[in-house]
Every structure is written in structure tokens, then in C-alpha cells.
Amino acid sequence: MDLKTSLDIALSTKPEYILALKDMGIFTVEDLLLYFPRTYEDLSDSKTLLQVKTGEKVSMQGRLFGMRSIPTKNRKLNLIKAMFYDLHGNSAEVVWFNQPFVKRTVPMKTDVIVSGKMQFAYGKYTIQSPVVELASKQQIHTVGMVPVYPQHEVITSKWLRDKVNSLLYLTKGFEEILPEDILDEEKLMDKSEAIREIHFPTSQKKLGMARDRLAYEELFLLQLTAVQRKQEWRQSRDKDSFIKEVKMDVGFVKNFFSTLPFTPTGAQKVAIFEILSDFEKPYPMIRLLEGDVGSGKTVVAAIALLNAVLHGYQAAIMAPTEVLARQHMSSICKFIEVYEAKFPGKNPINIQLLVGSLKTKEKKQVQDAIGNGQVDIVIGTHALIQESVKFPRLGFVVVDEQHRFGVRQRERLMRQGSPHVLNMTATPIPRTLAMVAYGDHDLSVLNEMPPGRQPIITKVAPPEHREQVNLFIADRIGKGQQVYVICPLIEPSSAARPGDAEKLEVKSVKAEYERLHTVFPQFKIGLMHGKLKSEEKEAVMTQFKSKEIDVLVSTSVIEVGVDVPNATIMLIEGAERFGLSQLHQFRGRVGRGEVQSYCFLCTSPDAEGSYTRLKAMVDYTDGFKLAEIDLKLRGPGEVYGVRQSGIPDLKIATLTNGVLVVRVRKAAEHMIEKKGLDKFPKLRNMMVKLKQKLDKA
Ligand code: ADP
Ligand code: MG
Numbered sequence: 001m002d003l004k005t006s007l008d009i010a011l012s013t014k015p016e017y018i019l020a021l022k023d024m025g026i027f028t029v030e031d032l033l034l035y036f037p038r039t040y041e042d043l044s045d046s047k048t049l050l051q052v053k054t055g056e057k058v059s060m061q062g063r064l065f066g067m068r069s070i071p072t073k074n075r076k077l078n079l080i081k082a083m084f085y086d087l088h089g090n091s092a093e094v095v096w097f098n099q100p101f102v103k104r105t106v107p108m109k110t111d112v113i114v115s116g117k118m119q120f121a122y123g124k125y126t127i128q129s130p131v132v133e134l135a136s137k138q139q140i141h142t143v144g145m146v147p148v149y150p151q152h153e154v155i156t157s158k159w160l161r162d163k164v165n166s167l168l169y170l171t172k173g174f175e176e177i178l179p180e181d182i183l184d185e186e187k188l189m190d191k192s193e194a195i196r197e198i199h200f201p202t203s204q205k206k207l208g209m210a211r212d213r214l215a216y217e218e219l220f221l222l223q224l225t226a227v228q229r230k231q232e233w234r235q236s237r238d239k240d241s242f243i244k245e246v247k248m249d250v251g252f253v254k255n256f257f258s259t260l261p262f263t264p265t266g267a268q269k270v271a272i273f274e275i276l277s278d279f280e281k282p283y284p285m286i287r288l289l290e291g292d293v294g295s296g297k298t299v300v301a302a303i304a305l306l307n308a309v310l311h312g313y314q315a316a317i318m319a320p321t322e323v324l325a326r327q328h329m330s331s332i333c334k335f336i337e338v339y340e341a342k343f344p345g346k347n348p349i350n351i352q353l354l355v356g357s358l359k360t361k362e363k364k365q366v367q368d369a370i371g372n373g374q375v376d377i378v379i380g381t382h383a384l385i386q387e388s389v390k391f392p393r394l395g396f397v398v399v400d401e402q403h404r405f406g407v408r409q410r411e412r413l414m415r416q417g418s419p420h421v422l423n424m425t426a427t428p429i430p431r432t433l434a435m436v437a438y439g440d441h442d443l444s445v446l447n448e449m450p451p452g453r454q455p456i457i458t459k460v461a462p463p464e465h466r467e468q469v470n471l472f473i474a475d476r477i478g479k480g481q482q483v484y485v486i487c488p489l490i491e492p493s494s495a496a497r498p499g500d501a502e503k504l505e506v507k508s509v510k511a512e513y514e515r516l517h518t519v520f521p522q523f524k525i526g527l528m529h530g531k532l533k534s535e536e537k538e539a540v541m542t543q544f545k546s547k548e549i550d551v552l553v554s555t556s557v558i559e560v561g562v563d564v565p566n567a568t569i570m571l572i573e574g575a576e577r578f579g580l581s582q583l584h585q586f587r588g589r590v591g592r593g594e595v596q597s598y599c600f601l602c603t604s605p606d607a608e609g610s611y612t613r614l615k616a617m618v619d620y621t622d623g624f625k626l627a628e629i630d631l632k633l634r635g636p637g638e639v640y641g642v643r644q645s646g647i648p649d650l651k652i653a654t655l656t657n658g659v660l661v662v663r664v665r666k667a668a669e670h671m672i673e674k675k676g677l678d679k680f681p682k683l684r685n686m687m688v689k690l691k692q693k694l695d696k697a
Contacts, residue, residue, distance in 0.1 A: 003030035003173040011163055020154035029167050033174075035160070036198055036214075036651055037147035040207070043115055044144055049090035049125065052118045059115040059142050061135055062086040064094065064108050082106075084114060084127060092118075092125035099129065111135035115142035131158065140165045145201040164199050171195045177682045178217060179675075182667055189213040198652075215653035216664060219436070221690050223668035224683065226439025231672060233440065234283035241418040242393040246279040246311045256303050259339045267448035268296055274444045275304045278420060279311075285420040288402075288438050291446025292623040293426045293588030294453065298328065300446070301398045302335040304422060309349055309376045313395025316378045316413065318385070320404035321534070322355045323541045323562055328400065329353045329379045336377075354380035354389070357535075385412040396420045403427070426588065427581065428623030432658040433636055435665055447624060456591040458599040458618045460575070460611065469600050470519060473569060477523050477550050481595065482567040485553045486586055487512050488574040490529045507573035513553045520551065528554035556582065558589065565593030575601035576610035581627040581639050583617055632656055 001010055008018045010029050026032050043059035052058050062085050070079040080096040080103060094114070096102050106112075116130025131141040140146070140161045147164075149157045171192040178188065189197070189206075194213040201207035253272065257264060264272070271289060278285035291297045301317060308315040317332070319325040333351055340349060352366045352375045363383070369375045373392045378384065382405075394417045399410055402423035414421055423441065434443055461469050473483055489508035513527045526549035528540045537557070543549045545564050552558075552567075556578070570590045575583060583601065591597040601614050616629050627639050636655050655661060671677070677684050 001029070001170065003028065003033070003170055005029050007032060010167060013163070017154060017159070020152070024152070024155065029170055030174075032164060033167060033171060033195055033199075034651075035149065035164075037157075038150045039148050040145040040201065041148055043142060043146050046113070046143070048088050049084075049086045049092055050088070052125075054118060054120040057115065057117050059113055060084075060086050061111065061113050063110060064106065064112060064114070064132065067103060067106065067108055069100075069103070082108070092127055094127045094130060096129050102132075106132045107134055113139055113142040115146075140200060145204070145207060147199055161199075168196055168199065175682055177680075177686055178220065179671070179680060179683075182220075186216060186663070186667075188216055191217070211652055212660075214651070215657075215660065218650055218653045219661060219664040220668060221683075221686055222436055223439055223665050224671060224677075225687050225690055225694070226436075227665075227668045227672045228677075228687070229440040230286060233286050236418060241284070242313060243284060243395050243418065243420060244311075245282050246307070248273075248276040248280060249307075252307065252310070253303070255343050256306065256339055259342050260299065260335075262450065264299065265296065265446070265448045265450055267291075267446045268300055271300050271444040271446060272303055274442070275300070275422060276307060278442070279304075279307060284418045285422065286441050287422050287444060288434065288441040289422055289424045289444045289446070290429060290434065291424075291426065292428050292449065293585070294449060294592065295446035296450055297400075297424050297426070297446060298331050299335060300444075301328075301400075301422065301424065302332050305332065305377055305396065305398065306336060306339065306349075308396035308420070310345070311395070312393065313419070314370070314373065314376060314378075314391050314393050315396040315398070315419075316380070316384055316391070316394065317398040317400065318405070318413065319379075319381060319400040321541075322357060322381055322538050323545070324400060325353065325355050325379055325381050327563055332377070332379065349376045350374055351377045351379065354378050354383045356381060356383050357538075358383075382409065385409055391416050393417070394419045396422070398422045398424060400424045401426065427585070427639075428627050429639060430624060430628045430631055430655075430658075432661040433627075433631060433639060433655050435661055436655055437636070439665075454591065454596055455621055456570075456587055456597045456599050458587065458601065460614045460618065461600045461602045462607075463603070463605050466602065469571070469602070472598075473551075473571070474520060474523075476569055477520070480566075481569065482544065482547065482549070482564065483551045483569040483571060484558065484567055484586070484589055485512060485516070485551060486558065486570070486572045487553065487555060488577045490531060490555055509553050509555050512573065516551060516553060523550040524548065525550065526552045528552060528558060530555055530557040556586075558586070562589065563592055564589070568593065568595050568597040569600070570598070571600045571602060573602050574604050574607075575614060576603050576607040579634060579639065580613065580616055580630045581623065583614075584623045584626045587617070588623075 006028055007021055007026065021027070021032070026035055041057065046061055047058050049060065052060070064082045064084055067080060067082040070081055072079055078098045078100050080099065082094045083091055084094050085091045111134070112132050113135055114127060114130040114132045116127045119126045119128055133139045133142045141158060147157065147161060149160045174192045174195055176183070176191050182188070189209045191213065194210040197206045197210035198214065201210065253276070275285070275287060278287060289297055289300060305315045305317065317328055319328055336349055336351065352369060354363065354366045358366070366375065366378070367388050370378055371390050371392065397413045397419045399405060399421070402410060402425060413419070429437060431443065431445065477483060487507040487509045490510060492508045492511045509527060509529050513525060516525050526540050526544055528537060532540070540549070540552070541562060544552045547566065567590050570587055572578065572583060572586055587599045590599065601617060603610065603614070613633060616626060620626055630639050636650070
């Protein structure tokens with residue numbers, strides 16, 4: 001028998017268990033041994049009866065006597081009782097419900113360890129349905145750190161402990177895949193030992209070491225894959241790639257800055273420096289520019305686009321929606337026009353918009369002008385990646401809100417001559433998390449806001465404050481301002497999570513849209529959700545922008561990056577249901593104009609428990625800080641924009657350990673760039689498997 005043995009052979013058990021395991025994706029011994037406990041029950045202290053508190057789960061040594069079945073009227077209830085005496089002669093009754101087999105299996109009148117919950121009722125102590133093991137043999141259920149596995153109807157923790165324990169000797173079959181020097185340097189536990197310790201820890205310290213070991217391996221594989229992808233991108237330069245080494249021209253940067261109506265922030269300067277340095281390299285850049293809403297990404301993109309064009313490249317910027325593309329068109333044209341007015345070149349820079357709604361003839365014209373090289377900068381949507389668009393000298397591509405595009409879609413542009421690529425996102429992702437989720441990118445972070453922004457006033461509003469909030473809103477709209485209302489659901493009955501449908505409190509856009517008509521009969525109300533066609537969505541956004549709508553009721557699809565300076569109130573229904581970083585995204589829709597803006601986090605009646613978490617929104621305006629809190633409280637999948645990046649579920653590694661992530665990253669870079677993978681076939685195999693998994697995700 002070995003790790004590859006299938007479980008129907010390795011285990012003597014009923015077919016229903018084998019089926020349940022298959023259902024959980026567990027087929028072989030290896031799968032089972034890699035199914036890790038969720039947590040542990042600490043039964044390290046053995047107690048006497050006198051030390052035990054009611055309701056406590058305990059482990060005690062002693063003996064059992066007088067086991068008997070108790071006749072009950074209810075045929076469905078099988079009751080077995082016995083007496084337990086601890087080492088000091090104190091006694092308590094033991095009861096088992098519906099476990100007739102204990103009569104055969106529980107050893108009597110001999111030293112045992114029992115572990116179960118202590119109840120005190122009718123003047124006496126009762127131990128309920130305890131697990132009993134012989135004191136003279138190895139214990140796996142009643143002593144020490146007892147593993148608790150993820151809850152499952154059929155496959156219980158007790159069952160798993162028995163089966164895992166019976167196969168534990170096979171862990172020696174797990175091959176060491178980490179290189180010797182890393183194991184030494186990082187003082188990592190051996191893999192097979194780590195797997196044994198993770199199931200049955202011999203001490204807290206060993207458990208910690210086992211976790212470290214397994215976390216290291218998990219992260220190391222991810223980082224190796226990321227670093228390798230990055231290297232491949234650099235080397236994949238097409239033969240006909242148009243990019244060349246472009247020295248940074250400090251004079252140009254100064255000139256550009258002199259044409260701006262503001263002084264760039266330190267963070268913008270650093271990002272610009274990083275990007276222009278990438279242009280100096282003989283291989284294409286792949287960089288993620290992260291910056292909160294309003295941090296000023298557009299001007300960074302603009303100078304990079306200009307730099308590309310002045311060196312003879314064509315450049316493109318792709319946005320997920322037409323509204324966003326048009327917004328970019330107007331702001332980038334403005335930056336470049338002002339620059340050209342002061343520093344005219346030989347030929348004026350030709351900037352074109354390419355979006356789906358153009359007339360066929362117009363589209364054709366732009367496509368042709370791109371194809372014959374007349375267009376310098378094209379700004380557009382998915383329309384940019386249609387077959388009919390061919391760039392003869394594409395050198396630089398900016399993708400805005402890149403997580404909204406599929407990998408294949410982005411690749412379409414990247415494969416046109418391997419240009420430099422700058423992906424932009426308004427999602428503040430903590431650096432260590434970004435290192436994993438976007439490990440194949442270099443990172444530039446705009447972690448500083450332009451000065452002089454009026455902070456948005458944020459309030460948590462429980463149901464009893466709603467009336468007041470409504471009055472406040474009506475007053476603002478009366479003054480000509482606009483409001484967003486975000487709801488968690490589309491339909492009143494569409495349950496986003498099991499059980500939601502019954503809870504009428506969970507607001508849906510459709511019901512809220514109807515309701516608001518009666519609350520605010522004097523105002524125009526618009527509706528937006530993911531089931532609308534994209535043209536419909538665009539139409540609603542355009543109406544909101546042109547103030548034909550006062551209140552826009554929307555699900556979370558509301559466009560990231562849309563700029564409606566006249567919208568000053570963001571009201572979020574069922575706020576407790578959203579992650580902090582997503583709430584922060586919503587909040588970023590307002591506060592874009594001169595007028596004081598507000599964000600109301602309206603909670604459902606049963607949401608008292610979330611107050612502390614929501615309070616963080618009142619206390620912090622920094623998206624990175626909020627994302628970090630999310631990461632700690634709810635895990636990486638909850639940080640907005642991360643799930644879309646295809647980060648796999650991590651079994652052991654926690655990304656809150658920044659120091660570890662950085663160390664692993666360095667080791668992975670060293671491995672790929674200096675040593676190569678040739679001498680490590682096992683690692684390579686694991687990476688192939690991981691890549692398949694990532695591609696599927
Ligand atoms: P985002 O990062 O959300 O795309 P934008 O690029 O749209 O942000 O910038 C938001 C606003 O701030 C724009 O009006 C822009 O002109 C302005 N802005 C950008 N950088 C600065 C700065 N350093 N100082 C003052 N205003 C700035
Ligand atoms: Mg933007």
C-alpha cells in the first residue's frame with residue numbers, strides 16, 4: 001500500500017463512506033492525508049471530576065462500571081448508561097444516546113480516558129456521549145491536541161481521526177520537494193513529519209513548525225509559478241516586437257509636470273519613475289499600478305502614454321466600459337493637449353476613441369487608421385481587441401480595471417508585438433497579498449492621496465435611524481445633488497446566500513426601487529443591476545451623469561471608476577453583508593466634487609454583531625488599511641478584486657504573515673533566476689499541477 005492506493009482498497013469501511021469521500025474530492029491515501037484539520041480541541045490537561053465545570057468538554061482518566069441499556073418508551077431513542085469513577089474515586093453518570101455499539105466497543109472495569117461534555121442536571125453530573133479509549137494504548141480522540149476536521153454529515157472528525165491514524169505510517173511516502181538549502185536555511189520541518197504533526201500534533205510548538213513548513217511549501221510553489229510566468233513574459237518577446245530600450249528623459253518629465261494644474265504627489269512621482277525605468281529595459285514591462293479611487297492614476301498613465309508616443313510607439317488604453325473609456329478620452333486628451341500647446345512636436349498627436357457604439361463606418365475608419373499607423377493613441381473598450389484591429393507598432397498598453405477582463409482578452413493585446421503592459425486597479429490590495437495574487441507583476445502603489453480632498457463623512461445607520469437619513473437625503477436632492485443606493489440583491493427572492501430568501505430584511509434593488517418611488521415621489525429614480533445588458537447599463541449611467549436621474553438604485557455592479565462629481569451621497573443597504581474593501585469601493589463613488597459628501601452604512605435589523613467591523617469604515621479612509629482589516633478578519637478571498645485574480649484557496653498559508661511572503665518571494669526569485677528548475681524535477685511536477693489548477697480557476 002502507498003500514497004496512490006485508492007481508499008476503497010486502503011480502508012475497510014462501508015461504501016457510503018467511500019462515496020462521501022469521493023464527493024469531497026478524496027480518492028487516494030494521499031488525498032486523505034492532505035485533508036487537514038480545521039482546528040484542534042485542546043485536551044492536553046487531564047482533569048479530575050472536581051475540577052470540571054458544567055458545559056466543559058473534558059478529558060479524564062478513570063474506570064467505567066455497570067453499563068446497561070435503559071428501556072425508553074420512545075422506540076427511536078436508545079439510551080445506555082454507565083458509572084464513571086475518576087482516579088480519586090469521585091463518580092459521575094455517563095450517558096450515550098443512540099449509540100448501541102458502545103456496548104460492544106467501550107472497555108469496562110479497566111483504566112480508560114473518557115472525553116465528553118460535562119452536564120450538571122437534577123443534582124448530578126452526567127458525561128454525555130463520551131469517546132472512550134484505553135489508557136494503556138495510544139489515544140487519538142481523548143488526549144492532547146485532538147484534530148477537528150471540517151464539518152461533514154457523513155465523514156465525522158472521529159471517523160477521520162481513526163482512518164487517518166491508521167494510514168499515518170504512509171506519510172513517509174511524501175517526497176521532500178523543497179531544496180535542501182531552503183530547508184536548512186529556513187529550519188523547516190521535514191514534509192512527512194509535518195503532515196503527521198498537522199493531524200496529530202505532539203505539542204503546540206511542533207504544530208506551529210508543521211504549519212510553517214506546509215505554508216512555506218504552498219507559498220513557494222505559488223511564487224515559483226508567478227516568477228516563472230514573469231520570466232516567460234520577458235522572454236516571450238516576439239521577433240517583430242516593436243519595443244526598444246528608451247532612456248528616461250528627465251527634461252521631458254519636468255516639462256510634462258510644468259503643464260499640470262497640480263503638483264504630482266510623491267507616490268505619483270515614484271510610480272512614474274518606476275514605469276519610465278521599465279521603458280529602459282530590453283524586455284516588456286508587466287506592472288500593476290494600484291491606487292485608491294482618486295489617487296490620480298490617470299495622469300500617471302497619461303505621461304507614460306505620451307512617453308511611448310514620443311518614442312514612436314503606438315499606445316492603447318483599454319477600459320471595461322464605454323463610460324470609462326469616454327472619461328479617459330476626455331481627461332487624457334486634456335493632459336496631452338496642454339502639453340502639446342507648450343511643447344509642440346513635429347506632428348500633432350493623433351488620439352482616437354474606439355468603442356462598440358461607434359457607427360460601423362466610423363469604426364472602420366479608426367481601425368484603418370490604427371492599421372496604417374496614423375493613430376498614436378487609441379482609447380477604447382473590448383472593441384480594441386477585435387480581430388480587425390491590427391497595430392503595426394504597438395509598444396505600450398494600459399488596461400484599466402484589468403480584473404474586469406479575462407486573461408485571454410488581455411492577452412490579445414499583449415500578443416500584438418509584446419508591448420509594455422501597465423495594468424491599473426482602483427482596488428487597494430495589501431502589498432503581501434498583491435505579491436501572491438499578482439505575483440507575475442511588478443507593483444507600483446499610489447498610497448498617497450492628492451492633498452485638499454474633503455473627507456467623506458461616514459455613518460453607520462441602524463434601522464431606527466433610517467427615517468432621519470431619508471429626510472437628510474431628500475434635503476440634499478432638493479439642493480440639486482444626487483444619490484447612489486446600493487442593495488445586496490437583485491430580486492426580493494433571489495437568495496445570495498442560503499436562508500436569505502426568508503429574511504425579508506435583505507434589500508433587493510427591485511423592491512427598493514419600487515419603495516423609493518413612494519418615499520421620494522418627487523424625485524427621479526433609476527435602476528441598475530447585473531442582469532441588464534451592457535448597453536442598458538451604459539444608458540442608465542449616462543442618464544445619471546446628465547442628471548436625468550436623482551437616485552440611482554444599484555447592486556454592486558455600479559461601475560468602478562465612474563466619475564459623477566454631483567453625486568454626494570452613497571447609501572448602502574445591508575452594509576454588514578459586504579467586505580470592508582468593497583464598501584470602500586462604493587464610498588469612492590462620491591466625494592469627487594466641491595460639496596461635502598456622505599456615506600451611510602445602513603444595517604439590517606439583525607446585524608448588531610457587525611458594528612465593530614463597520615466602524616472601521618468610519619475610522620479609516622485609507623483603502624489599504626481597510627483591505628488589511630478585511631484580510632485579517634475574513635481572509636484573502638474577501639479582499640475586493642482578489643478573488644477575480646484567480647488566487648487559489650490556500651490550505652495552510654495565511655497571507656497576513658507579510659514577512660514570510662517576502663522571504664518566500666526572494667527564495668523563489670533566486671531559484672528561478674539563479675539556479676533554474678532543471679535539477680528539481682519534483683518541484684517542477686508540482687508546479688505543472690498547480691498551473692493546471694490555476695488555469696482552470
Ligand atoms: P483615479 O486614480 O481614481 O483614476 P484620477 O486619475 O481620476 O484618479 O484623479 C482624480 C482627480 O484628481 C482628477 O481630477 C485628477 O486631475 C486629480 N489629481 C490627480 N493627481 C493630483 C495631484 N497630485 N494633485 C491634485 N489633484 C490631482
Ligand atoms: Mg480612474
